[in-house]
Amino acid sequence: MKNKILSLLLYCLLVFISSCELFESTTVSSKEIKKASAWSSKDQAPSFPECESLEKKDQMECFQNLISEYVMASIADANLVASSPIQASVVLRLKVDKKGIFSLEEAEISNDVLEALPDLETVLEDAVVNLPKALPATKTNVGVYVDAEFTLPVNISAQPAE
Numbered sequence: 816m817k818n819k820i821l822s823l824l825l826y827c828l829l830v831f832i833s834s835c836e837l838f839e840s841t842t843v844s845s846k847e848i849k850k851a852s853a854w855s856s857k858d859q860a861p862s863f864p865e866c867e868s869l870e871k872k873d874q875m876e877c878f879q880n881l882i883s884e885y886v887m888a889s890i891a892d893a894n895l896v897a898s899s900p901i902q903a904s905v906v907l908r909l910k911v912d913k914k915g916i917f918s919l920e921e922a923e924i925s926n927d928v929l930e931a932l933p934d935l936e937t938v939l940e941d942a943v944v945n946l947p948k949a950l951p952a953t954k955t956n957v958g959v960y961v962d963a964e965f966t967l968p969v970n971i972s973a974q975p976a977e
Contacts, residue, residue: 859953861911861963867950882909882946882967889942890935890971897931897973905935907967909943913960915951919943920964928971935971 859871866877886907906923919940928935952963 857955859955861915861952862950863947864950878949879965879967883969885946886939886942886967886969889945890938890969893934893938895932895934895938895973896976898975899927899931900975901928901931901971901973903928903971905939905969905971907939907943907969908964909967910962910964911949911951912962913951915949917943917946917949932971932973939969 860875860878862874862878863881865881866874869877903925905928907919908921908923910918910920912918922936922939924936951960953959954961
């Protein structure tokens, strides 16, 4: 009798263990993760409320134009005085985080421009920090806000004060 109960318990235990899905492991390859997280044309780039009524293809241009206007206004308000004539382009690498907050990741400024306008980098950093909050980028396949980075060229033209 004792052997029958033990055999029955052992049999039940084996059935239970063999049917349990807890022992199966599910792995997702890094290739699949990269594919799912890659930016696609269906995803929503960061934007400003003023640009939302436009068609998707025009929203990014509107977004970049507004950023350019804010940055150029900040540069103009700073009343920078060049020590030598400048006609150059500066490239800003900007980030819009998941909350819609801007940060300056990098400013590619030539040494000539920095020599002529030593305060330019500080002015650009302040301009980016003071940009209005944006609508963050959205990965539509998972429905979450994501960080987005993009570059923005800024043309600098200045003459020394006479």
